[in-house]
Amino acid sequence: MTDVVATNQTILVVGGGISGMTAAIEAAECGKDVVLLEKNPSVGGRVSQLYKYFPKMCYPSCGMEINLRRLKAQKRLRVITMAEVTKIGGGPGDYTATVKIAPRYVNENCTACGECAAAVETEFDDEFNYGLSKRNAAYLPFNMAYPQRYVLDPRVIGTDDAEKAKAACKYDAIDLDMQEETLQIKAGAVVWATGWKPYDAGKIQPYGYDRFQNVITSVEFERMMDPFGPTGGKLVRPSDGKEAKDVAFIQCAGSRDKNHLAHCSRICCMASLKQSTYLREKFGDDGKATVYYIDIRAIDRFEDFYTKVKADGNVRFVKSKVANITQEKETGNPVLHGVDTEGYERYSNPHDLAVLAIGMEPSVPKGAFPMEVVVNDSGFIEPDEANGGIFAAGSASDALDVNRSVQHATASALRAIQVVNRVAGAEG
Numbered sequence: 001m002t003d004v005v006a007t008n009q010t011i012l013v014v015g016g017g018i019s020g021m022t023a024a025i026e027a028a029e030c031g032k033d034v035v036l037l038e039k040n041p042s043v044g045g046r047v048s049q050l051y052k053y054f055p056k057m058c059y060p061s062c063g064m065e066i067n068l069r070r071l072k073a074q075k076r077l078r079v080i081t082m083a084e085v086t087k088i089g090g091g092p093g094d095y096t097a098t099v100k101i102a103p104r105y106v107n108e109n110c111t112a113c114g115e116c117a118a119a120v121e122t123e124f125d126d127e128f129n130y131g132l133s134k135r136n137a138a139y140l141p142f143n144m145a146y147p148q149r150y151v152l153d154p155r156v157i158g159t160d161d162a163e164k165a166k167a168a169c170k171y172d173a174i175d176l177d178m179q180e181e182t183l184q185i186k187a188g189a190v191v192w193a194t195g196w197k198p199y200d201a202g203k204i205q206p207y208g209y210d211r212f213q214n215v216i217t218s219v220e221f222e223r224m225m226d227p228f229g230p231t232g233g234k235l236v237r238p239s240d241g242k243e244a245k246d247v248a249f250i251q252c253a254g255s256r257d258k259n260h261l262a263h264c265s266r267i268c269c270m271a272s273l274k275q276s277t278y279l280r281e282k283f284g285d286d287g288k289a290t291v292y293y294i295d296i297r298a299i300d301r302f303e304d305f306y307t308k309v310k311a312d313g314n315v316r317f318v319k320s321k322v323a324n325i326t327q328e329k330e331t332g333n334p335v336l337h338g339v340d341t342e343g344y345e346r347y348s349n350p351h352d353l354a355v356l357a358i359g360m361e362p363s364v365p366k367g368a369f370p371m372e373v374v375v376n377d378s379g380f381i382e383p384d385e386a387n388g389g390i391f392a393a394g395s396a397s398d399a400l401d402v403n404r405s406v407q408h409a410t411a412s413a414l415r416a417i418q419v420v421n422r423v424a425g426a427e428g
């Protein structure tokens, strides 16, 4: 593992989501040496947890496959998973990153045959499914995971299960003695692509996410549609497994609210419009969506998508910020309360399921960056001269959709290339 050759000509990319992968691939395809660090056991980021992409409604696995092909073809690109940067020192053309690598307990011999998982009994919440299901302690994070290599959860190390996993492996791929490693990686420029995380829905007390089972978040709803997801692709209610044919989408859940996230998360209107189409896909004419919104932010070419959704008689729009949610005792239905601002009528509407269009916040909180970097009030990285040779890419810079993340990441790769080229010019 410790054979990372890096110089001041290397571009270090932190975060292996769609933005980090894009920046790394673009820079490598321009002939630069690149090290891509990802803290999870596989690359792909949150895009790999989506069922379909707006606006084209294609499957993310398709785009991911193309990116993986490009990534694997690049000899100049080194991917290190389970890696977190603890410090970046130096300046443009001369950075040193201290990187901590967590043990996977599974080496390169792994063929992803799955025999270890069959031998192990312990299960944990599956983080890929936002805890909606369990996964084995010996696991592949998801079907298309790259690298295609199992992971042994550190919580079973030292137990019988770890020994059972080792005994089951015919390829000598399980190494229970693996230790955490620390690397120093030199780089001329850094692309920071650590992405976003969903706002903690439990903090929005009036919506009862932590009290009512049939109030879920948009990221959880997305996982439910996946045939390999926690419900096998069924849209069912967590409380009783009943089909959720009448679904409410609550916009600005945690966003545009000074008690939570002050910013507009920019993609959650489009995410709900997309998810409203899932109901017709699942239930045909029986699928009904109601979108409770302040205003719909569908910009540029997304306006066409909005117009198409509005034309569907099974999707209703209620102009209102939902005040609070209660639960019907007998049915388990969430009941949404508020005032419809077109007509100023009070409503108390029961639905099968309520989906919170949850806000996006930076995955690295303000003050937790391992380097000096200028951030805005919401914690997203600003494009600022003071950042030197460190450039944000994608949703580390703002709440962005995939298209805009990819464009932004490509621009960041270019800025990073300019920095290392200047260094090479000055030295040569």
Ligand SMILES: Cc1cc2nc3c(=O)[nH]c(=O)nc-3n(C[C@H](O)[C@H](O)[C@H](O)COP(=O)(O)OP(=O)(O)OC[C@H]3O[C@@H](n4cnc5c(N)ncnc54)[C@H](O)[C@@H]3O)c2cc1C
Residues within 6 Å of the ligand: 014, 015, 016, 017, 018, 019, 020, 037, 038, 039, 040, 043, 044, 045, 046, 047, 050, 052, 053, 054, 055, 083, 084, 085, 193, 194, 195, 196, 197, 218, 219, 222, 267, 271, 274, 358, 360, 363, 364, 393, 394, 395, 396, 400, 401, 402, 403, 405
């Ligand atoms: C409900 C919902 C639905 C959506 N649907 C769509 C859609 O249909 N179409 C669309 O265009 N967009 C959609 N989006 C937006 C889309 O998810 C983002 O545009 C995309 O995830 C941005 O990619 P990214 O690489 O910038 O960030 P991420 O996907 O968050 O990737 C960041 C990566 O960095 C890693 N990382 C984090 N911290 C560290 C660290 N310290 N060190 C190393 N690695 C780290 C993470 O593990 C992750 O792999 C949706 C968003 C939501 C909330």
Ligand code: SF4
Residues within 6 Å of the ligand: 106, 109, 110, 111, 112, 113, 114, 115, 116, 117, 150, 168, 169, 170, 171, 172, 173, 174
């Ligand atoms: S660790 Fe061994 S048993 Fe487990 S998937 Fe890999 S090769 Fe198969």
Ligand code: SF4
Residues within 6 Å of the ligand: 251, 252, 253, 255, 256, 263, 264, 265, 266, 267, 268, 269, 270, 295, 296, 297, 357
């Ligand atoms: S994108 Fe829509 S739902 Fe999301 S915060 Fe902005 S206005 Fe609210």
